[in-house]
Amino acid sequence: MADPKDGKPVPFRGGGFAPKPIAWMGPLVFVTLIAAMEIGTRTGVISNLTLPRPSAVLMTFVSLWDTGLLWKHVVPSLSRLAVGAALGATAGIGVGLTIGLFSHIRAGLVPVIAAIFPIPKIALLPLFVIWFGIDEASKYALIAFGTFTPTVVATYGAVDSVDRGLIRMGQSFGLSGLSILRKIVLPGALPGILSGLRVSLAIAIILLVAAEMLGAEYGIGAYILEAGSLYDLERLFAGVTILSLLGVGVNWTIGRIERRVLRWRV
Amino acid sequence: MDLHLDQITHRYDGAPVLDGIDLHIPTGRIVCLVGPSGCGKSTLLRLVGGLERPSEGDIRQIGTPPDGCLNPLTYVFQDFALLPWRTVAGNIALVLEDHGLPKSRIDAVITDVLARTNLSDFRDALPKQLSGGMKQRVAIARALAVEPAVLLMDEPLSALDSQTRELLMEDLVGLWTRQAFTAVYVTHNLDEAVRLGHRIVLLSRRPGRIRDIVEIDTDLADRRAGQADLEEKRAHLWSLMRDEARAADAELVTHG
Amino acid sequence: MSRFTRRQALGTVAALGALPLIARPALASTKIRLGALRFTSHAASFVALERGYFADAGLDVELEFFQAAQPMAVAVASTDVDYAVTAISGGLISLAEKGAAKVIGGSLSEEPGIDGQKILASNDAFAAGLTDPSKLDGKSFAMTQAGSSFHYMGSKIAAEEGAELHFKPLQKVGAIIGALKTSQVDAWSIVPHIAKPLAAGGSAHIIGNVSDYLPNYQVTTVFTSTKNADQERGQTEAFLAALSKGVDDFNAALVDKTLGEDGADEMVKLIHKYVYADKSLEDATPGIVNGAMRLNKNAALNLASVTDQLDWFKSEGLVKDSIGIDTLVDQSYVDII
Incomplete structure (x- = not known):
């Protein structure tokens, strides 16, 4: 038998393809980008037409805070977002459930949903103005409509993915249809519905700007549009930052809800 | 309550799966259905429990279910079918909630069945915290909670490793010995069949017909793994099943 | 064409005569892009282009049409468009503050006695x-x-x-x-x-x-990028001069109405190529005639009105307080009124 010392070590070929959380990486990228913007705009490498100076954006933000204008813009936007998204998501979950549960409704509605999903809701804005006027109703409707379709698709997908074995089990124990829906289908679909909500709510935030194009004196979207038309890059970026923070906040909230109600997940 | 199957024939899209099954399931006995994979034994179990309707023939209940029975024909599934979002107690409560029982009664039933299956300490655990064997014990406890007339067990031990399977078999024997229950027990494992079955029904490969029925009179509690008389029955069954199993194995899969 | 008028005949002759002029070597044509809206108030641009005034000045003008004033200001700042005529907006002032755009002349004005906004x-x-x-x-x-x-x-x-x-x-x-x-x-x-x-x-x-409320309101102005205003003086002057010829023709035909009905008709026909082109000439005529407001002669600029507008933008907090009138306006090109 050969001496084990004569052999060479087996070459290592594993590793990689296993994402690890690296907490400092995200903030580092942000800080680097912002620092590069600040230095670039100060030295003139980046012209003031191209990007605003981050410190000036911060000052804009501070003055928004000091003057109380921040809340004057954020509060109406949040209420539009809340009402619109709540309407759209509730209707979407309801319709998604009926599509998921009843073959006739599925056959009838899935093509309709597929047809309205890709319509840019912004294109329908004039129509919404005729239907709902230029006040809050049309803003709610636009956001609701935008959140509705992705919620429907996510919900019936989630219902489809509920373990049929669990439903058979419910039937075999003689559970009523309502009990099966409430105690098996709904909780089983909840993970899919919640991850669908992440997408729907992001779309709602996007549509907020569109909704505030028409007849909004106050609101983050109106503020951004005004900044854009004034070519005021500091305000534009301050507004966009608020939207980003809003998105992060919504995502965080859903994350918390998920952690709470989906404790049971493996 | 006895069950009686009369000339059961079943087809999927015209293809026969079961053909002319006549079977009697007497009260207080465990009837094992064995056969090569795809012989329609699980289908037969679904027919017996009313989850599917047979193409021909009928299945009758003879006599009345015992007092307090909430769900006469109750399944135990291979994959346990526990709701992952409910605790052990919650999973058992699920099948009691629809019957309008007072909360105290539900709690009492849960406590009782958990005690019978040695699960009292796991009352508030979530399924993800339990091993496979524990999950199946919970599923059995859930089945017992509705005081079934007949337990319909669909390969309940197939998803478990062999040690756990051995332990659960002992548990089942213990449960039956303390309080005899009626069961139809589907398995492809002849060891399980000769350990748990009073009557073993061997099905042929598709379309499933009854090839043989073997009665074992030895008391369940007296049976041990590798016992000579059981080994003999097992060998007999295997000799009948072997060719069927081989032929079945070589078939193209047309229905799962 | 039922009637071949003397004016049209003259126009044809003039157009034929203009051909050799375009080829004059001294004015080898410079390609420039001019931003416009499909409004009668932009007629001077259309006239100067159609009647060859730009070509005479050695400018090969290409029109870029916009839907609103604000994007035009951005297009000028980014030099996608060289010159544009439109209302003074907050965006334009902000771009001027960033050193990207300059007002160089005036166009549409409110004038007592002329039907205005x-x-x-x-x-x-x-x-x-x-x-x-x-x-x-x-x-x-x-x-x-x-x-x-x-x-x-x-x-x-x-x-x-x-x-x-x-x-x-x-x-x-x-x-x-x-x-x-x-x-x-x-x-x-x-x-x-x-x-x-x-x-x-x-x-x-x-x-x-x-x-x-706003007598002598300078509604629209002519503006360009700071680069054109500072470094392309010759081209900018030639542009303003050619545009002024268009202004004169327009004012004469539709505002002062000194050219009679034929002159007015011909002007309407010319403008109709660009404004309300989707309507028939008969349907478009009232709109075009109604929209005829005075365009400033020689692109003169009413600085008082522009200053008032700038002050208003500042007082509303829409633009920075630090912007002076000279940041916005280059007064060296046209008469200040």
Whole structure:
């Protein structure tokens, strides 16, 4: 038998393809980008037409805070977002459930949903103005409509993915249809519905700007549009930052809800 | 309550799966259905429990279910079918909630069945915290909670490793010995069949017909793994099943 | 063509005669892009192009059409467009502050005695008593965007009347018209060629003239990038001179009406190529004639009006306080009035 010392070590070929959380990486990228913007705009490498100076954006933000204008813009936007998204998501979950549960409704509605999903809701804005006027109703409707379709698709997908074995089990124990829906289908679909909500709510935030194009004196979207038309890059970026923070906040909230109600997940 | 199957024939899209099954399931006995994979034994179990309707023939209940029975024909599934979002107690409560029982009664039933299956300490655990064997014990406890007339067990031990399977078999024997229950027990494992079955029904490969029925009179509690008389029955069954199993194995899969 | 007029014949001869002129080597054509809206108020650009005034000046002008004033300002700042004629907007001032754009001349003006921009009230608001601009207090007033000329006009009118207005940004003129027709906004101010047909069609009521509040209002200006203003003096002067010829023709034909009916008809026909081109000439004519407001001769600029506008933008906090009039306007090109 050969001496084990004569052999060479087996070459290592594993590793990689296993994402690890690296907490400092995200903030580092942000800080680097912002620092590069600040230095670039100060030295003139980046012209003031191209990007605003981050410190000036911060000052804009501070003055928004000091003057109380921040809340004057954020509060109406949040209420539009809340009402619109709540309407759209509730209707979407309801319709998604009926599509998921009843073959006739599925056959009838899935093509309709597929047809309205890709319509840019912004294109329908004039129509919404005729239907709902230029006040809050049309803003709610636009956001609701935008959140509705992705919620429907996510919900019936989630219902489809509920373990049929669990439903058979419910039937075999003689559970009523309502009990099966409430105690098996709904909780089983909840993970899919919640991850669908992440997408729907992001779309709602996007549509907020569109909704505030028409007849909004106050609101983050109106503020951004005004900044854009004034070519005021500091305000534009301050507004966009608020939207980003809003998105992060919504995502965080859903994350918390998920952690709470989906404790049971493996 | 006895069950009686009369000339059961079943087809999927015209293809026969079961053909002319006549079977009697007497009260207080465990009837094992064995056969090569795809012989329609699980289908037969679904027919017996009313989850599917047979193409021909009928299945009758003879006599009345015992007092307090909430769900006469109750399944135990291979994959346990526990709701992952409910605790052990919650999973058992699920099948009691629809019957309008007072909360105290539900709690009492849960406590009782958990005690019978040695699960009292796991009352508030979530399924993800339990091993496979524990999950199946919970599923059995859930089945017992509705005081079934007949337990319909669909390969309940197939998803478990062999040690756990051995332990659960002992548990089942213990449960039956303390309080005899009626069961139809589907398995492809002849060891399980000769350990748990009073009557073993061997099905042929598709379309499933009854090839043989073997009665074992030895008391369940007296049976041990590798016992000579059981080994003999097992060998007999295997000799009948072997060719069927081989032929079945070589078939193209047309229905799962 | 039923009638071959003497003027048309002359025009044809002139056009033929112009051919060799274009080839003059000294004025080898410089390609420039000119931003415009499809409004009668932009007619000078169309005339100068159609009648070859730009070509005579050695400029090969290509028109770029926009939907609104603000994007035009951005296009000039990014040098996608060399020159443009449009209203002074907050965006334009901000771009001037960033050293990207400069106002170099004046164009459309309010002038006493010439039909100018109108103040409109919606039918419901009119029925509820908004019959005069003095009753605007508490009403809603439509504008395209904050910092647009509509915002300026509304504010100035409100200030004059001591009224408090709610401004409704609706982005597009079309959206405003829809909102006004359905009485979702109470009031608006707009050029006569839009105001008059709305009033005539019973969709709204004219309740006043903008010129009563903003006499000599410099509505639109000519502007360009700072680079063109500072470094392309020759080209910019040639452009303004050619544009001025277009202005003269337009004023003579439709504002002062010194060319008689034939002259007016011919001007309308020319403008119709660009404005209301989707309508027949007969249908388009009233709109074009109604929209004829004075364009400043020689692109002269009413600095007082521009200064007032700048001050208003500052007072509203729409632009930075530090901007001086010289940041916005290059006064070296045209007469200041």
